[in-house]
Amino acid sequence: MIQVENLTKIYGQHVAVDSINFKVEPGEILGFLGPNGAGKSTTMNILTGYISATGGRALINGIDILEEPEEAKRMIGYLPEFPPLYGDMTVTEYLDFVSDIKNIKGADKKKSMEKIMDLVKISDVRGRLIKNLSKGYKQRVGLAQALIGNPRVLILDEPTVGLDPKQIIEIRNLIKQLGKDHTIILSSHILPEVSAVCERVIIINKGKIVASDTPENLSKGLGNSSKLSLRIAGQEKQVLRAIQELQGVKYAEAQGVREPGTIDVIVEADPNVDIRKPLFNAMSRASYPILMMKSMDMTLEDIFLQVTTQEKEVQ
Amino acid sequence: MLAIIKKEFLTYFKSMTGYIFMASLLFFVGLFFVMSNLLSLSPDYNTVLSNITFVFLLVVPILTMRLMAEETRQKTDQLLLTSPVSLTEIVMGKYLGAVSVLFLTLAITWIYPIILSTMGSVTWSEVIGGYIGFFLFGSALIAVGLFISSITDNQVIAAVATFTTLLLLWFIDSIIGNLPTDRIAGMIFAGVLAAAVAFIFYMATRNLFVSGGILLVGILAIAAGYIFKPAIYNGLIGKVLSWFSLLSRYEDFSLGIFSISPIIYYISFSGVFVFLTVRMLEKKRWS
Known part of the structure; x- marks a missing residue:
């Protein structure tokens, strides 16, 4: 659906996007992750035809955005970083204008506007001037604008910025729901959001793609040994000794006392060894009750920090 | 639209x-x-x-x-x-x-x-x-x-x-009405115009060779104009500005x-x- 080949954007001396390649399949929700200034917005602006690339090309459903811009733009709904709203218009007037420039006519226009306003829950503010709306509503009007004309591709630049937690969950669910019949690229620097919504993640840093995979695979690929965090009732020395005697334990480290009479321990096992059962049995025999045990898989945060600070290629 | x-x-x-x-x-x-x-x-x-x-x-x-x-x-x-x-x-x-x-x-x-x-x-x-x-x-x-x-x-x-x-x-x-109308002023003005065109072209393309060529052609054209039909420089500044x-x-x-x-x-x-x-x-x- 979307194909990006050797896309490059250079501002003067600064390389904002450095020959990136990726593909998005129809119906896929792709997360675009990266620190501020990594080139996320620039890439999105090129994909939507707002700015031109210095090199390479971007195809939307096989149509080059630079060669046949109008044809390609018809298939894209775009929510930029700052929603492009006219403060002096009411919500209805604004969506009406957007429908007009996207060439939606007649009865379809009214119906699709109603549907979209219901979908993003802005029907109750339809008559108000946009400049008087709260940030959350503005963001949703921006999203409504992107949905007008039912484009097959949605490009959303930080769609949940400025929303309260309840709204964030609503918008995430909406995006998931839209993902059933749309191809979506979504950028964010909020990691749980990406892992909650996206099927695939591209991490971009300094204009280059540093990782591209499903959120699960990314976690597995980097966290190649399994770590456990435990809270055990008992004395530090005895508990540690009991754990270290177990087979398959790489090391065990005490983390101090957080609850009186207990000890927090981090245990790392050898690769591909599940030590949870032996550990439980051993502690049980020695009557050191395990009060808490949780696995310390690498979160997306860890991966993000790792790939963006080390610039390590991850496959 | x-x-x-x-x-x-x-x-x-x-x-x-x-x-x-x-x-x-x-x-x-x-x-x-x-x-x-x-x-x-x-x-x-x-x-x-x-x-x-x-x-x-x-x-x-x-x-x-x-x-x-x-x-x-x-x-x-x-x-x-x-x-x-x-x-x-x-x-x-x-x-x-x-x-x-x-x-x-x-x-x-x-x-x-x-x-x-x-x-x-x-x-x-x-x-x-x-x-x-x-x-x-x-x-x-x-x-x-x-x-x-x-x-x-x-x-x-x-x-x-x-x-x-x-x-x-x-x-x-x-x-x-207050600008010089003599031939020399007209020629200088034409020269400035040619230089401006060459400069704009250079800013747009960063191609020193072609820009230099444009400037050269401009100067040659001005010289040719002076030799064959010097009258065109009479009041040239006024003519151009009156556009x-x-x-x-x-x-x-x-x-x-x-x-x-x-x-x-x-x-x-x-x-x-x-x-x-x-x-x-x-x-x-x-x-």
């Missing part, structure tokens, strides 16, 4: 700008109508129109300052530029939106020649001709304002720059003469500035 015209037109009346533009223009038309028609018992309406052309200096910047600048500042240009409309449609839509406000204002002023006709004889062909000239003259100035608005994202800068530019266009005839003299083209209309050449001039003048605005937006996307 129709959607953009409609939006621009309505936006003028959502803020004060449209009302201020219309009120100032209507006030001065009314004032001069009373002074030069009613009080001096004259049926010549065209003097009213030519007397108030100076009002354009003040009201055109008000009309044009936000056209492109505000879109850039509010980042709403992202909506327009990522919609399935071409740059030319966007710019033309905005231009025609502003021009339609002028059109509406002038339509209201038709009441004055109608009042006049109840009291004396009005030559309607002259009035219609005068209105066409007045309208196209204003439209040409709006095109200049539109272009300047596309350069900056600050409305105040756009307004001041537009006012200054229009003022310069206003005085261009008296400036021309920008909008006001001198209005003289016919103020005398009630309807001629085609100023009409074509105003329309092409507007066309050039609309085109330059489109290029300006295009350039912003590539930089």
